[in-house]
Amino acid sequence: MFAVFDCNSNTAHWNYASNYIFCTDYITFCTDNIPGACHHSYAIVNIPLNYHCMHGSSAHSNPTDAMPNKCDFSHRRALQKTEDPTTFTGGMGCVQKAVVLFTSTSIDADIATAQQFADAIKKNGPLIIVAMGPNASAPKLSPLSSPTPVIQWPDYDNVPVNLASNIIQAICPSYSTATPVQPTGSTPAITSAAPTTSSAPVTTAMPSSTFPPTTVAATTPPPTVTGPFPCQRNIIILFDSSNGMNANQYLNQTTFISHQLFTSSWTFDQTNVAVAAYDDTNPFNFRVTGAFGNIKNLKQAQNALHISQGNDVASITTALNLTTYPATFPDAPPNVKQSTVLFASTSVHADIQGAVQYANQITANGPLAVVAMGPSASVDELSSLTPRNQIFAWLDYNNVPADLVSNIIQTICPPS
Numbered sequence: 432m433f434a435v436f437d438c439n440s441n442t443a444h445w446n447y448a449s450n451y452i453f454c455t456d457y458i459t460f461c462t463d464n465i466p467g468a469c470h471h472s473y474a475i476v477n478i479p480l481n482y483h484c485m486h487g488s489s490a491h492s493n494p495t496d497a498m499p500n501k502c503d504f505s506h507r508r509a510l511q512k513t514e515d516p517t518t519f520t521g522g523m524g525c526v527q528k529a530v531v532l533f534t535s536t537s538i539d540a541d542i543a544t545a546q547q548f549a550d551a552i553k554k555n556g557p558l559i560i561v562a563m564g565p566n567a568s569a570p571k572l573s574p575l576s577s578p579t580p581v582i583q584w585p586d587y588d589n590v591p592v593n594l595a596s597n598i599i600q601a602i603c604p605s606y607s608t609a610t611p612v613q614p615t616g617s618t619p620a621i622t623s624a625a626p627t628t629s630s631a632p633v634t635t636a637m638p639s640s641t642f643p644p645t646t647v648a649a650t651t652p653p654p655t656v657t658g659p660f661p662c663q664r665n666i667i668i669l670f671d672s673s674n675g676m677n678a679n680q681y682l683n684q685t686t687f688i689s690h691q692l693f694t695s696s697w698t699f700d701q702t703n704v705a706v707a708a709y710d711d712t713n714p715f716n717f718r719v720t721g722a723f724g725n726i727k728n729l730k731q732a733q734n735a736l737h738i739s740q741g742n743d744v745a746s747i748t749t750a751l752n753l754t755t756y757p758a759t760f761p762d763a764p765p766n767v768k769q770s771t772v773l774f775a776s777t778s779v780h781a782d783i784q785g786a787v788q789y790a791n792q793i794t795a796n797g798p799l800a801v802v803a804m805g806p807s808a809s810v811d812e813l814s815s816l817t818p819r820n821q822i823f824a825w826l827d828y829n830n831v832p833a834d835l836v837s838n839i840i841q842t843i844c845p846p847s
Contacts, residue, residue, distance in 0.1 A: 434765070456739075457557075458563065460493075475614075478739075479510050479702040482583060486497050486727075490502055494731060496805060500669045501835055502795055505545075505701070506532075506534065506536075506542055506544075506545035506549075506575065507541060507544040507545040507548065509532065509545075510532070510545050510548035510552060510558075510575075510578075511545075511547070511548045512573050513530055513552060514551045514552050514613075526554040527555065528552075528555045528556040529554050529556045529557050529559065529601075529602040529603075530557070530558050530559065531559045531561065531601075531602065531679050531802075531825040532559070532560045532561070532575075532576075532599060533559065533561045533563060534560060534561070534562060534563065534567050534572065535563045535566055535567050536566050536567055537562070537566065537567050537568040537571040537572050537833075539691075539830070540573065541692050541833055542571055542691075543574065543655070543686070543691065545575060546574060546575060546690060546694065549574075549575040549576070550694070550695035550729075552577075553695065555805060557576075557579045557601060557602065558575065558576045558579060559576060559579055559582065559598060559601040560572050560575060560576040560579075560581045560582065560604060561580070561581075561582045561583075561594070561598065562581050562583050562584065562585075563584045563587065564584070564585065564587055565585065568833040569581040570662070570833045570834045570835075570837045571831075571833050573709065573836070573837065574600055574691055574815060574836065575643065575695070575696045576770030577624065577660075577694060578660060578696050579601055582594065582597050582598060582601070591779070592777075596721055604650035629714075629747075631787045645670050657703075658662075659698045659759040659839045660696050660697055660701075660702065660704045661696075661697065661702065661843070661844045662702065662770075662843070662844035663701065663702060663767065664702065664703070664768050664769060664770045664797065664844065665703045665705070665723065665760075665763045665764060665767050665768070665769045665770070666702060666703065666704045666705070666769075666770050666771075666772070666843060667704075667705050667706075667754060667760060667769065667770070667771045667772070667820050668688060668704065668705070668706045668707070668772050669707055669708075669709055669750055669751075669754065669771065669772065669773045669774065670684060670685065670688060670693075670706070670709075670736065670774045671684065671708075671709065671720070671745055671774050671776045672708040672709065672721045672738065672739075672740050672741045672778075673709070673710050673740075673741055673744060673745030673746075673777065674740075674741065674743060674744060674745075675744070675745050675775075675776030675805070675807060675808075676740075676776045676804070676805065676828070678740065679828070680776070683828040683829065683831075684774055684776075684828070685736040685737075686736075687831055687835075688774070689732070689733040689734055689736040689737075691734070691831065691835075691836055692836055693729060693732045693733060693788065693805060694729070695729050697729065697732070697812070699726055699727050699728050699729065699731070699732060700727055700728070702725050703724075703763060703764055703767065704721065704723075704726045704732060705719065705721055705722055705723045705726070705760045705763070706717045706719075706720050706721035706726070706732070706735035706736065706753075706814050707720060707721075707732065707750075707760075708720055708738055709747075709749065709750035709753075710741035710743050710745065711741070711745065711746050711749070712742035712746040712748075712749050713743075714749060714753060716741060716743065717749060717750060718738065718822035719758075719759065719760065720735040720736070720738055721734075722759055722760065722761070722762060723761070723762040723763045723764070724762040725843075726846075744777070745775070745776065745777045745782070746782060747773070747775060747778075747782050747783060747786045747816075748779075748783075748785035748789065750773070750774050750783050751773070751786045751789035751790055751816075751837075752778075752789045753837060754771065754789070754793060755789050755792045755793060768796070768797050769793075769796045769797040770797045770798050770800070770842075770843035770844070771793050771797065771798070771800070771843075772800045772801075772802070772839060772843060773799065773800070773801045773802070773816075774790045774802045774804060775801060775802065775803055775804065775813060776804045776805050776806055776807060776808055777807050778803065778807070778808045778809040778812035778813050780812060783812050783815050783816065784815065786816060787815050787816060790816035790817060794817060797843075798817075798821060798842050798845060799816065799817040799821065799842055800817070800821050800822075800823070800838075800839050800842040800843055801813050801816060801817055801821065801822045801823070802823050802835070802839070803822060803823065803824050803825065804825045804827055804828065805825070805826065805827075805828055806826065810822050810824050823835055823838050823839065823841045
C-alpha cells in the first residue's frame with residue numbers, strides 16, 4: 432500500500448490525540464520504525480520507510496526544523512510519480528496495489544492532467560482519495576478515484592470517527608469492523624499483551640498450550656463483479672457546435688465532456704454511448720460523430736469530440752427533432768432505456784418553443800439532462816424542455832461547477 436500526501440500551503444503538525452497527519456507545506460512524520468527521529472518530506476511518501484519528493488527530502492531530529500524549500504502540490508506530479516514503477520520498488524509480485532491520496536485542493540486543470548495517471552494506477556488496484564478541508568471538492572476529485580468514492584475530511588480539527596475504517600475498507604474490501612466471535616470450548620483463549628508507551632511494535636502474546644498448531648488454508652476471495660458504469664442505458668450526448676460560443680469556450684465544452692464526464696470508469700463495452708454535434712437548422716450540419724456500437728472504449732469516446740466548430744446559429748429544435756428519429760442513431764440495443772444529455776449555449780424563445788414537442792418525445796423514453804452554458808443560455812427558458820431539476824447551469828466556461836458531472840450522471844442514471 433502506498434500513501435501520497437499533499438503538502439502545499441501552511442504549517443504541518445502532528446495531531447497526537449488522533450494520530451493523523453496534518454500536512455501542508457511539509458509533513459512532520461514521527462515513526463516507531465526509527466526511534467527518536469522525525470522525518471520531514473513532501474509531495475510523495477511511501478509508508479513507512481521511503482520518504483522523498485520530486486524536489487528532494489530531508490530528515491531532522493527536531494520537528495520544528497525548517498524545510499530548505501517547498502513544493503506546491505500537484506495531483507499530476509504526485510500520481511505520475513506514483514504510477515512510475517521505479518518510484519516504489521520492493522513490493523511483492525502478483526499482489527494488488529492500493530494507493531491512498533490525501534489532498535487539500537481540487538483545481539480543475541490539475542485534475543484534468545492527472546486523470547491519465549490515475550487511470551493507469553487503477554489498472555493495478557484502487558485509488559482512494561481523502562479530500563481534506565474546504566478547498567478539496569469531492570465531486571471534482573471523484574473522476575480520479577472512481578469507482579471508489581472520495582472520502583471526505585472537511586474539518587482539519589475534527590477527524591471523522593470513521594475515517595480510518597473507511598480508508599481500510601476501501602483498501603481491503605473484505606475488511607470488517609465487526610467484533611469477531613470468540614470460539615468456545617476447552618481451547619485456551621488468546622490474549623493480547625497490554626499496550627505500552629514503548630516505540631516497539633505491539634505483539635500478540637500466545638499462551639503455552641499442548642494443542643498442536645493449526646494450519647489454515649489460504650483462500651482466494653472471489654473476484655469483484657461490477658455492473659455497467661454509469662448505468663446500463665442507451666446514452667446520447669448532444670453537444671453544441673454553433674456560433675453561440677467563441678473558440679475557447681467551445682474547446683472548454685468538448686474538453687469537459689471528453690475528460691471529465693467521460694473517464695476510464697465508464698464501461699463503454701457495456702454502456703451504449705452515441706455522440707452528436709448540432710448546429711443550425713440544416714440537418715446535414717447535425718453530425719453523428721460517434722454512433723452506437725462504434726464507441727467501445729474511452730479513446731473512441733474522446734475522439735468523437737474532436738471536430739471543428741460550426742459558424743451558424745444553433746437550432747435546438749432541429750437537434751431534438753433528429754434525435755427522435757430511430758434512423759439517426761441506428762444500432763441502439765433494443766429493450767434498453769434511453770438517456771439524453773443536451774449541451775446548449777443559447778435559448779432563443781422561438782427555438783425552444785419549437786423544440787418542446789420533440790423534447791416531450793425524448794423524455795417519454797427516458798430522462799433529458801440539459802446543461803445551460805454561459806450567459807446566453809437561460810435555465811428558465813430551457814425548463815420548457817425538461818423538469819427544472821434536470822437543468823444545470825454552467826455560467827462561466829472557465830470554471831466548471833464542482834457538481835456538474837455528478838448531477839449529469841445522477842439524472843441520466845436514475846434509480847431503477
